[in-house]
Amino acid sequence: MSEQKVITRFAPSPTGKFHVGGIRSALYNYLYARKYNGKFILRCEDTDPVRSKKEYEDYFLDVFKWLGLEYDEYYRQSERTEIYKKYLHKLLEEDKIYISKEEVKEEGQRSEVIRFRNPNKIVTFRDEVLGELSFNTTELGDFIIARDIESPLYHFTVVVDDFEMNITHIIRGQEHVSNTPRQILIQEAIGAPRPVYAHGSVILNEERAKLSKRDPLVRPSLEYKDEGYLPQGLINFMAFLGWNPGGEKEIFTLDELIQEFSLERMQKPGAIFNPEKLEWVNKEHIKLLPENKKMEFILNFIPDNVKNLPEFNNERIQKMSNILIDRITHFGQIKEHFEIGEYNFFFTEPIYDKAKLIYKNTTAEQTNANINSAISALKEIPENNFTKENTKEVLMKIADSLSSRGELLHPIRFALSGLDKSPDPFIISEILGKNETLSRLQKAL
């Protein structure tokens, strides 16, 4: 017997902006399908006409595009009414479902719905992460599977579609375990085979509650894009929420995740979404970026008013790339840093309080003398060799001869940046270049 091809699916409903929590299930299904050279199907579950919106469908489509999770097939349930109808008719004929008269208690309720004739049995199924699970379906009663023949409900459409699309593995969160027995009942009624189930851990917030829509943590996925997170960072982080490959390596590319992913290593206990860890993972992926990619991101996040500063130019940004990136965990922070003026001194002469040039309890005369000796030492360095290594060498020689290095280093750095906190004077002078450095030091005198 030949191996059955793996087919997985992810089925979001377009009733809100697709949030990060959902990414993990999508990812697991994607990884599993790719690992076994199977198919990954994306299905838009838009059977609820009042809550489903086209804009939300476009939204999750954009998320998949951004994350680079490619799907092999795409379906919209709202376009499959005829298929569901066919099954509904068949089950009606077989008396496995029936049209039920209802007492109308609330506005909007129908006087007639379609109910499933519950065989009231014990349903037992094997879950790849939870083991064997058993439910008495009697308590479910004759649950409703369609409003009417034209409008089937979730449990029914899911089962029909999974059957029609030959889904072999259903990987989802444990919030769905209690849905499983009734879906199995429907499967048995339409004669569908039972797929492999794998119910992963629930993603929790800091309060240990399931991520809910109004949780500040479950932001719409694209906000992460807008804030300069890397898809590979978010993917790596989400993959590790409730799964891990066992080793000590933590930073994985998408391809590596495909290689490593396995159902057996999915976790049972709920996993708390820890934003700080995301920051770290994302930063690790930033470090992995090639230089030109880093530049691209940096440039995208520099505010326009900075780009209009007198000495702004891309070459200078290129030189600043390391100090910019050292200070961030996602690129949006570059924008923040520029917005509060952190780096303006690189493109325009700083304005500062002269008194602050003086280090601790040194005198103005000493400070002047120190700056002067720095100037003459710096002048010796050729313009085309004005590197941080060279400036460091000459400046440190002077600094070490003083009673404390700060007597020299502080006024130099401050004269260059005008800031209490800034990168070190060596890298600043390299970025500024010999002329600008000397001129700012001169001015400080």
Added chain:
RNA sequence: GGCUCUAUCGUCUAACGGUUAGGACGGAUCCUUCUCAAGGAUCAAAUCAGGGUUCGAUUCCCUGUAGAGUCACCA
């Protein structure tokens, strides 16, 4: 409340009967150029409790406790 599931540092987790219970994030301390950042080093930090089973339990079983999920004419 019913049903179902879960339980290792604060967090994500490793250890699938035998380890000084490992790693990472975060935290603390120190070092590395005055400051900031990055980097390096070191430290603190856990097997929910009680019973079994076993020569031996984080690991298997039971009870308790705690937590989570779910109980729609939503998905």
